[in-house]
Amino acid sequence: MALLQVNDLEVSFDMRSGSVKALQDINFSIERGDRVGIVGESGAGKSVLGFSILNLISRPGSITGGNVLFEDRDLANLSAKELRDIRGNRISMIFQDPMMTLNPVLTIGTQMIECLQAHRKINKNDAKKIAIQKLQQVYIPSPETRLDQYPHELSGGMRQRIVIAIGLLMDPEIIIADEPTTALDVTIQAEIMELILELCERNHVALIMITHDLGVISQVTNRLFVMYSGRIIEQGPTKEIINDAQHPYTQGLINALPQMTIRGERLQQIPGSMPSLNTRITGCVFHPRCEHAENTCTRTHPKYTTSGGCKVACHMVEKMKSQPLLSE
Amino acid sequence: MTQNSTLPVNNQAHTMSEKFFKSHFWHSFKIDIVAQLCFLVFIAYVFMALFAPAIAPFDPYDPASIDIMNSEIPPSWSEEGDESFWLGTDNQGRDLWSTILYGTRVSLLIGIGAVFLQAFLGICIGLVAGYIGGRLDSFLMRMADVQLSFSTLMVAIIFLAVFQASFGTELYQELAMFMLILVIGIAEWPQYARTVRASVLAEKEKEYVDAARVIGLSTPRIMFRHILPNTLSPILVISTVQVANAIIAEASLSFLGLGMPASEPSLGSLISSGFEYIFSGAWWITMIPGIVLVLLVLVMNLLGDWLRDVLNPKLYKG
Numbered sequence: 001m002a003l004l005q006v007n008d009l010e011v012s013f014d015m016r017s018g019s020v021k022a023l024q025d026i027n028f029s030i031e032r033g034d035r036v037g038i039v040g041e042s043g044a045g046k047s048v049l050g051f052s053i054l055n056l057i058s059r060p061g062s063i064t065g066g067n068v069l070f071e072d073r074d075l076a077n078l079s080a081k082e083l084r085d086i087r088g089n090r091i092s093m094i095f096q097d098p099m100m101t102l103n104p105v106l107t108i109g110t111q112m113i114e115c116l117q118a119h120r121k122i123n124k125n126d127a128k129k130i131a132i133q134k135l136q137q138v139y140i141p142s143p144e145t146r147l148d149q150y151p152h153e154l155s156g157g158m159r160q161r162i163v164i165a166i167g168l169l170m171d172p173e174i175i176i177a178d179e180p181t182t183a184l185d186v187t188i189q190a191e192i193m194e195l196i197l198e199l200c201e202r203n204h205v206a207l208i209m210i211t212h213d214l215g216v217i218s219q220v221t222n223r224l225f226v227m228y229s230g231r232i233i234e235q236g237p238t239k240e241i242i243n244d245a246q247h248p249y250t251q252g253l254i255n256a257l258p259q260m261t262i263r264g265e266r267l268q269q270i271p272g273s274m275p276s277l278n279t280r281i282t283g284c285v286f287h288p289r290c291e292h293a294e295n296t297c298t299r300t301h302p303k304y305t306t307s308g309g310c311k312v313a314c315h316m317v318e319k320m321k322s323q324p325l326l327s328e
Numbered sequence: 329m330t331q332n333s334t335l336p337v338n339n340q341a342h343t344m345s346e347k348f349f350k351s352h353f354w355h356s357f358k359i360d361i362v363a364q365l366c367f368l369v370f371i372a373y374v375f376m377a378l379f380a381p382a383i384a385p386f387d388p389y390d391p392a393s394i395d396i397m398n399s400e401i402p403p404s405w406s407e408e409g410d411e412s413f414w415l416g417t418d419n420q421g422r423d424l425w426s427t428i429l430y431g432t433r434v435s436l437l438i439g440i441g442a443v444f445l446q447a448f449l450g451i452c453i454g455l456v457a458g459y460i461g462g463r464l465d466s467f468l469m470r471m472a473d474v475q476l477s478f479s480t481l482m483v484a485i486i487f488l489a490v491f492q493a494s495f496g497t498e499l500y501q502e503l504a505m506f507m508l509i510l511v512i513g514i515a516e517w518p519q520y521a522r523t524v525r526a527s528v529l530a531e532k533e534k535e536y537v538d539a540a541r542v543i544g545l546s547t548p549r550i551m552f553r554h555i556l557p558n559t560l561s562p563i564l565v566i567s568t569v570q571v572a573n574a575i576i577a578e579a580s581l582s583f584l585g586l587g588m589p590a591s592e593p594s595l596g597s598l599i600s601s602g603f604e605y606i607f608s609g610a611w612w613i614t615m616i617p618g619i620v621l622v623l624l625v626l627v628m629n630l631l632g633d634w635l636r637d638v639l640n641p642k643l644y645k646g
Contacts, residue, residue, distance in 0.1 A: 056541055087544035100535035105557040115543045166543070
């Protein structure tokens with residue numbers, strides 16, 4: 001039994017111009033202790049995927065197909081109370097901007113104790129002790145004083161640590177981290193990533209890391225999903241994908257990374273931008289931007305082909321292998 | 329990166345007062361002479377209202393202490409004045425100073441009571457409308473629009489007149505204060521509901537609300553504990569203005585004979601009772617309570633203005 005299983009998930013948003021599919025054909029499963037990365041451009045549906053795991057898509061969006069099973073229970077069939085019992089307790093989420101995720105008018109302590117009391121029958125003093133213990137786990141100096149402070153009194157990195165501590169409060173099985181380091185500067189980014197990694201390893205927590213930063217992903221995760229326009233177009237072990245990407249989009253992403261070894265050259269970029277979800281594209285969603293696209297690509301959406309440990313949704317995988325691209 | 333452990337560890341009571349005296353709030357109060365004056369005057373009013381029985385030389389509610397022969401004595405500084413009646417007496421022979429003290433008490437009580445009722449109704453409705461949204465929101469806000477399209481005075485006049493006609497004046501006089509609070513409170517809730525809803529709409533898009541939902545908190549808890557405290561500053565500002573408005577509304581109703589009875593006068597009914605005598609030269613019965621009322625309302629509005637400037641970060645001058 002997988003800890004979390006997502007089957008044929010489809011999420012749609014009802015807009016005035018009609019319904020738009022933000023996610024489709026999403027399939028994966030996650031075991032205890034897995035560390036999974038989800039990458040893709042802005043608007044690829046990464047965050048929507050994160051929220052739909054918690055069944056927290058807000059209107060006008062809704063899950064229109066497939067299901068999300070947590071310990072074999074379909075989240076869509078659970079009552080509001082059962083869902084609340086899972087959120088924060090079994091699955092927790094860390095957001096992008098620590099400036100925004102803490103309530104500005106409540107003290108750190110109030111927010112942590114509140115979370116504990118929402119899930120357990122526990123008195124204030126015991127809750128305080130747990131809160132202090134968790135703050136120590138994320139290496140916050142003098143945690144007792146922090147409890148009485150307001151978010152604005154702390155620095156960005158400190159706040160993100162607190163957000164992580166809140167995420168860890170109930171010893172969840174899964175942590176969804178939605179771009180947890182984008183709002184922080186580089187040195188603190190590294191610290192926070194290390195911290196998350198360490199905590200996940202120590203507590204044997206499954207991690208779903210949503211980001212557009214391939215560097216971060218390669219550091220932390222052992223499996224990788226690449227998303228494009230609401231679909232997972234390539235998935236497999238992180239190392240394999242980073243070293244030998246199969247899908248032209250993933251290759252583009254990796255080539256677009258600045259490299260210190262090559263000087264004086266322009267960065268490669270993927271031409272064009274991701275289509276708006278309103279425009280219906282027949283065939284492979286990536287074909288308008290793909291330099292390998294052929295006739296078949298414009299007609300049918302590719303099925304997954306297995307290549308090494310990876311699954312790739314591309315018609316041209318075999319062909320690209322036999323005749324490597326001579327773009328230079 | 330750490331903001332290390334060398335931060336001084338204060339005990340909490342100490343930091344609380346220290347925080348207050350270092351705050352922007354206190355600073356802007358300290359440099360604003362108008363705010364200080366207004367606050368002083370307002371405190372004086374509250375003091376007068378609270379300790380009216382102790383300060384007043386006479387008890388205007390006690391018919392035995394009133395002598396009709398003392399009626400319409402001008403203030404003590406005029407020629408025909410009487411030493412024992414500082415501000416003169418009204419048409420029934422009551423000491424005007426004592427009556428004003430008691431009247432301020434009644435006016436403030438009605439004003440604050442009505443605002444509490446308005447705030448309670450308006451905050452609940454505004455929160456629900458803003459957070460839950462959809463059809464419920466449209467329904468509640470259209471109700472607010474309908475309510476706003478009747479003027480407060482009109483609603484109050486109809487309601488109070490019907491009550492008086494159907495249950496008799498005596499019962500009405502007994503319940504007058506309660507009824508006034510109820511009517512003014514109900515008539516003005518949309519002010520709060522709209523303000524609260526507008527701020528809730530802005531607040532609920534913020535990430536901390538998502539975070540609270542992700543933690544698994546219940547909807548009422550998110551509404552009242554997470555969103556409401558973040559909408560408090562506009563609520564505070566309209567509250568000061570609304571107290572002033574409620575006092576004015578009560579005074580207007582009393583002036584029209586629908587407010588507090590003459591035996592238990594508020595500032596409004598005092599003004600009204602003196603109105604008939606103003607042409608026979610007894611100006612003080614109307615003028616003095618009038619000045620007291622105007623000053624009270626002015627002070628509250630100025631305080632509200634100041635508060636709005638202080639709590640609006642866009643006007644922060646550093």
